Amino acid sequence: xxxxxxxxxxDNAPLEVLKGSAxxxxxxxxxxxxxxDKEKILACSQENKIDMTGIEIEDAPxxxxxxxxxxxxxxxxxxxxxxxxxQLLAEGKGDAFVSAxxxxxxxxxxxxxxxxxxxxxxxxxxxxxxxxxxxxxxLDAGANKECRPEVLRQFAVMGSAxxxxxxxxxxxxxxxxNIGTEDSKGTxxxxxxxxxxxxxxxxxxxxxxxxREIPLGGCDVAVCDGFTGNIVLKLTEGLAxxxxxxxxxxxxxxxxxxxxxxxxxxxxxxxxxxxxxxxxGGAMLLGARKPVIKAxxxxxxxxxxNAIRQAMNCAKNNVVEEIEAGLKAIQDEE
Amino acid sequence: xxxxxxxxxxDNAPLEVLKGSAxxxxxxxxxxxxxxDKEKILACSQENKIDMTGIEIEDAPxxxxxxxxxxxxxxxxxxxxxxxxxQLLAEGKGDAFVSAxxxxxxxxxxxxxxxxxxxxxxxxxxxxxxxxxxxxxxLDAGANKECRPEVLRQFAVMGSAxxxxxxxxxxxxxxxxNIGTEDSKGTxxxxxxxxxxxxxxxxxxxxxxxxREIPLGGCDVAVCDGFTGNIVLKLTEGLAxxxxxxxxxxxxxxxxxxxxxxxxxxxxxxxxxxxxxxxxGGAMLLGARKPVIKAxxxxxxxxxxNAIRQAMNCAKNNVVEEIEAGLKAIQDEE
Numbered sequence: 001x002x003x004x005x006x007x008x009x010x011d012n013a014p015l016e017v018l019k020g021s022a023x024x025x026x027x028x029x030x031x032x033x034x035x036x037d038k039e040k041i042l043a044c045s046q047e048n049k050i051d052m053t054g055i056e057i058e059d060a061p062x063x064x065x066x067x068x069x070x071x072x073x074x075x076x077x078x079x080x081x082x083x084x085x086x087q088l089l090a091e092g093k094g095d096a097f098v099s100a101x102x103x104x105x106x107x108x109x110x111x112x113x114x115x116x117x118x119x120x121x122x123x124x125x126x127x128x129x130x131x132x133x134x135x136x137x138x139l140d141a142g143a144n145k146e147c148r149p150e151v152l153r154q155f156a157v158m159g160s161a162x163x164x165x166x167x168x169x170x171x172x173x174x175x176x177x178n179i180g181t182e183d184s185k186g187t188x189x190x191x192x193x194x195x196x197x198x199x200x201x202x203x204x205x206x207x208x209x210x211x212r213e214i215p216l217g218g219c220d221v222a223v224c225d226g227f228t229g230n231i232v233l234k235l236t237e238g239l240a241x242x243x244x245x246x247x248x249x250x251x252x253x254x255x256x257x258x259x260x261x262x263x264x265x266x267x268x269x270x271x272x273x274x275x276x277x278x279x280x281g282g283a284m285l286l287g288a289r290k291p292v293i294k295a296x297x298x299x300x301x302x303x304x305x306n307a308i309r310q311a312m313n314c315a316k317n318n319v320v321e322e323i324e325a326g327l328k329a330i331q332d333e334e
Numbered sequence: 335x336x337x338x339x340x341x342x343x344x345d346n347a348p349l350e351v352l353k354g355s356a357x358x359x360x361x362x363x364x365x366x367x368x369x370x371d372k373e374k375i376l377a378c379s380q381e382n383k384i385d386m387t388g389i390e391i392e393d394a395p396x397x398x399x400x401x402x403x404x405x406x407x408x409x410x411x412x413x414x415x416x417x418x419x420x421q422l423l424a425e426g427k428g429d430a431f432v433s434a435x436x437x438x439x440x441x442x443x444x445x446x447x448x449x450x451x452x453x454x455x456x457x458x459x460x461x462x463x464x465x466x467x468x469x470x471x472x473l474d475a476g477a478n479k480e481c482r483p484e485v486l487r488q489f490a491v492m493g494s495a496x497x498x499x500x501x502x503x504x505x506x507x508x509x510x511x512n513i514g515t516e517d518s519k520g521t522x523x524x525x526x527x528x529x530x531x532x533x534x535x536x537x538x539x540x541x542x543x544x545x546r547e548i549p550l551g552g553c554d555v556a557v558c559d560g561f562t563g564n565i566v567l568k569l570t571e572g573l574a575x576x577x578x579x580x581x582x583x584x585x586x587x588x589x590x591x592x593x594x595x596x597x598x599x600x601x602x603x604x605x606x607x608x609x610x611x612x613x614x615g616g617a618m619l620l621g622a623r624k625p626v627i628k629a630x631x632x633x634x635x636x637x638x639x640n641a642i643r644q645a646m647n648c649a650k651n652n653v654v655e656e657i658e659a660g661l662k663a664i665q666d667e668e
Contacts, residue, residue, distance in 0.1 A: 131576065186479065210568050211566075212568035212571050214572060216576055231511070231513065232545075233545075235566060235569050239573045239574075241546075242549040246466070246605055250602070250604075257597060260597035267587055
């Protein structure tokens with residue numbers, strides 16, 4: 001199995017990508033293809049004494065800027081580090097692709113270079129988020145700001161396949177993010193999607209889920225349009241940061257609270273680890289014909305290593321095939 | 335100044351309403367009119383030895399059930415405890431109204447019995463939420479699941495007036511809740527609302543605000559449609575609960591962490607107090623001709639007392655007049 005990695009995606013490229021890749025080879029036994037400016041990659045690895053054993057390089061000197069129109073990936077930046085990665089993935093040179101480049105460009109590359117699974121209307125950014133009982137999958141976290149009900153239904157099928165295959169959850173509880181649990185709640189989108197999801201085969205749909213219940217373990221897969229999902233994802237990030245600050249202030253208030261902080265240091269570390277996005281690798285772009293992992297823009301070596309691990313797991317566990325099977329099951333209902 | 339209180343709104347009515355009302359009279363010098371079944375109110379106060387000095391009762395034997403169609407408040411339940419409250423408010427018998435009844439019915443009563451401020455298209459549920467630097471106002475938190483850009487603009491004006499008058503914030507920073515800061519981000523609603531808000535007089539509009547920045551103090555007034563606002567409000571509640579659980583688990587892990595918990599007890603209390611909705615009273619229904627406070631359905635005596643305090647503050651600080659002035663300032667722009 002080979003994982004393709006965009007060496008020039010994210011704020012800390014290429015150094016942290018290279019470090020994380022070397023760790024993935026060493027610790028996970030990964031076989032990697034790095035795409036990007038070969039000269040720069042070699043210079044960076046030599047300068048920082050990074051062992052490149054087990055890592056091939058595919059030369060692609062261009063880099064698509066984050067602020068660039070994502071669709072430019074298909075023309076001007078077709079042979080950029082990211083474009084090349086999607087090409088290699090489409091050609092079957094690798095089994096999954098990892099990039100920390102802009103979400104928009106990753107979506108464009110997955111849809112139009114690697115292509116979507118047959119029948120998939122939209123790809124979704126799926127993010128695993130810690131909750132009170134473990135974690136849940138949120139999708140769409142931002143690929144499609146507006147969606148139609150039948151698109152949300154496909155998201156439900158994809159998310160369900162992902163959580164059962166990758167997290168070993170039997171019959172994942174799929175919920176529709178809404179402002180109340182009653183069938184009448186929400187806009188036309190939620191009302192129609194709720195109806196559709198109730199009659200969808202092969203998933204364990206538990207109905208509308210209020211935002212309050214999501215962090216408390218109310219569902220395993222939270223389905224929504226990308227606008228709502230992005231609000232949920234980023235508010236969760238912001239609140240986690242706020243609580244960390246408040247906790248720190250509490251600990252630093254006096255000598256006795258500082259003593260308490262020492263006594264709690266193990267627990268606090270565990271708490272922070274739980275909330276750390278780096279532990280979960282990256283977001284998965286569900287709906288592409290091959291696994292595509294979108295790593296966080298600010299990923300460091302550890303985050304890249306975990307994103308590569310996630311890519312390996314997706315490929316190994318046949319997540320794409322599971323999604324295809326799920327789609328087949330609802331074919332007659334569409 | 336007189337505050338009207340719905341004695342039969344909320345899960346804990348009438349007992350907690352009566353207790354909270356008696357506390358408000360004693361501690362805040364409030365003058366109150368309670369609406370509801372007079373016989374039941376008197377029986378409850380006698381049974382629980384609640385001092386009813388300074389509290390008038392307006393007999394209204396009916397109660398509108400929470401699950402009832404809110405519009406029934408205008409017909410079948412016109413003379414219910416809630417309907418009566420809105421009538422008294424409209425007639426000028428009191429200066430503000432507090433109810434813990436269903437949000438839908440409160441919105442209906444405010445709009446169609448007490449009536450809206452001239453020119454106001456929609457009323458908004460405005461909730462003060464704690465953040466890392468103090469608090470911010472979220473509106474709409476759920477009165478209107480869908481909104482037009484010009485409605486969001488009025489929300490911005492109302493929210494700005496509220497935060498400057500009630501929280502003494504000079505030129506409150508108004509942000510539009512969105513999935514990115516660039517002008518191109520969001521659906522048509524956000525794109526158009528952002529344009530409108532940029533040209534709105536009398537408010538300090540700081541542009542699109544990402545959900546991540548909201549709990550970190552990114553704005554003083556967060557404007558959005560009621561669907562988005564309800565997601566933000568309830569996710570905040572759910573995450574606060576999750577973090578409390580995690581904190582508790584951390585503290586209970588071993589003997590030494592239990593010692594730490596004792597050393598931190600003051601800080602933890604303060605932390606919980608900060609996140610406690612009861613401290614902030616209730617949500618304000620902005621846009622009605624008189625101050626209307628929607629208390630939390632699960633309010634206890636303390637929450638009712640604080641909601642009455644909030645009602646008194648709104649009346650005393652002429653929040654409604656400030657909103658009218660703000661509307662006048664943008665009249666020519668509409």
